[in-house]
Amino acid sequence: xxxxxxxxxxxxxxxxxxxxxxxxxxxxxxxxxxxxxxxxxxxxxxxxxxxxxxxxxxxxxxxxxxxxxxxxxxxxxxxxxxxxxxxxxxxxxxxxxxxxxxxxxxxxxxxxxxxxxxxxxxxx
Numbered sequence: 001x002x003x004x005x006x007x008x009x010x011x012x013x014x015x016x017x018x019x020x021x022x023x024x025x026x027x028x029x030x031x032x033x034x035x036x037x038x039x040x041x042x043x044x045x046x047x048x049x050x051x052x053x054x055x056x057x058x059x060x061x062x063x064x065x066x067x068x069x070x071x072x073x074x075x076x077x078x079x080x081x082x083x084x085x086x087x088x089x090x091x092x093x094x095x096x097x098x099x100x101x102x103x104x105x106x107x108x109x110x111x112x113x114x115x116x117x118x119x120x121x122x123x124x
Contacts, residue, residue, distance in 0.1 A: 001026060001113070002026040002032060002098045002112075002113045003024065003025040003113070004023070004097070004098060004113055005023045005115055006020060006022050006096045006116065006118040007020070007118060008118060009094060009119045010119075010120070010121070011121045011122075011123065012120075013122070013123050014086060014088055014122055014124050015085060016086050017083060017084045017085075017086065018086065019081070019082050019083070020083065020094055021078060021079075021080055022036075022079045022115060023078050024077040024079070026077075029074060029077040030053055030054075030074040031053060032099060032100055032101075033050060033052050033053055033099045033103070033104045033105065034050065034051050034072055034098055035096075035097045035104075036048040036050070036070060036079075036081045036094060036095070036096060036097070037095045037111075038090075038093065038094045039092055039093050039095070040092040040093075045095065045108050046061065047106045047107065047108065048060070048061055048068065048081070049064065049069075049070040049081060050105065051070045052103075055072050055074075057104055059104055059106055061106075067083065067085045067086075068081060068082065068084070079096060081094070086120075090120060091120060091121050091122050092119075092120060093117040093118065093119050094117060094118050094119075094120050095114055095115055095117045096114070097111035097112075097115070098113040098114075099112055
């Protein structure tokens, strides 16, 4: 079992940057693919980025490609989301998720564990 705790959210102006962190507990963190999702008010939770167990493969939603970077540190049991050139439409609660699989999933239904979320607000 994996427990996930996100941090790093906050209020930032458009064009600014934030780095989200997700700390995981459990001894098998390196066995999990990790993902970031977000949910804006009144909208469904959507895929943002994902990374495979080794960090060798990454995937991004088209809306964040070129602006966001996902990475992981298995020794620290952590996954990160570096967000640059933020836009007001990036405002949402951001969730970290873990999927016990070798392949990387981009749909939320395939993820087994979720954090509580961290709020990101981008002002115009």
